[in-house]
Amino acid sequence: MTAQLDATYTVELAPQVHAFIQPDGSWWLNNAGFVGTAADTVLIDTAATEARTRGLMAAMTATMGSAPTVRTIVNTHHHGDHTFGNCLFPNATVVAHRHCRQEALEYGDPPVLTSWRQIDWGEVKCVAPHLIFDQSIELIAGDTTLQVMHVGQRAHTAGDVIVWIPQHRVLFTGDLLFHGGTPFVLSGSVAGSIAVLRTVLAPLGAATVVAGHGPVATAELIDDTVEYLQFVQRLSQQGLRAGLTPLQAADRADLGRFASWLDPERIVGNLHRGYHEVSHGAVGFDETRALADMVALNGGPLTTHA
Numbered sequence: 001m002t003a004q005l006d007a008t009y010t011v012e013l014a015p016q017v018h019a020f021i022q023p024d025g026s027w028w029l030n031n032a033g034f035v036g037t038a039a040d041t042v043l044i045d046t047a048a049t050e051a052r053t054r055g056l057m058a059a060m061t062a063t064m065g066s067a068p069t070v071r072t073i074v075n076t077h078h079h080g081d082h083t084f085g086n087c088l089f090p091n092a093t094v095v096a097h098r099h100c101r102q103e104a105l106e107y108g109d110p111p112v113l114t115s116w117r118q119i120d121w122g123e124v125k126c127v128a129p130h131l132i133f134d135q136s137i138e139l140i141a142g143d144t145t146l147q148v149m150h151v152g153q154r155a156h157t158a159g160d161v162i163v164w165i166p167q168h169r170v171l172f173t174g175d176l177l178f179h180g181g182t183p184f185v186l187s188g189s190v191a192g193s194i195a196v197l198r199t200v201l202a203p204l205g206a207a208t209v210v211a212g213h214g215p216v217a218t219a220e221l222i223d224d225t226v227e228y229l230q231f232v233q234r235l236s237q238q239g240l241r242a243g244l245t246p247l248q249a250a251d252r253a254d255l256g257r258f259a260s261w262l263d264p265e266r267i268v269g270n271l272h273r274g275y276h277e278v279s280h281g282a283v284g285f286d287e288t289r290a291l292a293d294m295v296a297l298n299g300g301p302l303t304t305h306a
């Protein structure tokens, strides 16, 4: 279950600004960030399981020289791989967008998984964000100012926020971007994601981009992701015209260069969302069906190394 636990690593992006990367970045293996000093730390997301969150704690301690005092956690969105570890920082204020809190409460504690192989969660539970905002806030950690901004519309989820550190041009995007993995908008919006990437992320001119999953990237990942999402839109239109179900359309699709990205079965989850959008709601959205179709396309429960 933790075969790749030892493969995690920390990247110094700028003084007092670090990314915690969990290879291979596939299902449930997210990235986190930590900013500031051991005496005054802001954490950007946690991890899915107790073991992985303890790995994040150990990485922070090793990097900063002593066990950190995490005053604040920013949750980029509600998905459990980014948030279940919140509960292991009982003294931290958990900050997020208003919709993220609502989505976290609706999802609740770590579930018994049916679409994925089971994960050993350890002792984690849902701790929903308790300091919420609507547009943006600023946090100070040591010498660093973090601008925490809602992206303005549904994209990966309804409650996505980004963390922008202007003095170092470092951007933490949460799951608006996956690096080396297939984008996933089942709980968000294809069109909304494209709009956010083009009008919110790209204009920042980030020098360094930390996606929600996968190695540290550059801003080129934004264009790459837009191309995939436009591919999803085209495939949705073609599939609808041809009278294909999302699963049939995914089954027949040539993913081209996107086939090498991790978790390619996400195409059918994305198509469920795409069909709903390009039909302007005439085709309903059924999350249970979308998840079942991903399992079908994958030929069995989805793989996770969490």
Ligand SMILES: [Zn+2]
Pocket (backbone or CB within 6 Å): 077, 079, 156, 175, 212
């Ligand atoms: Zn996510």
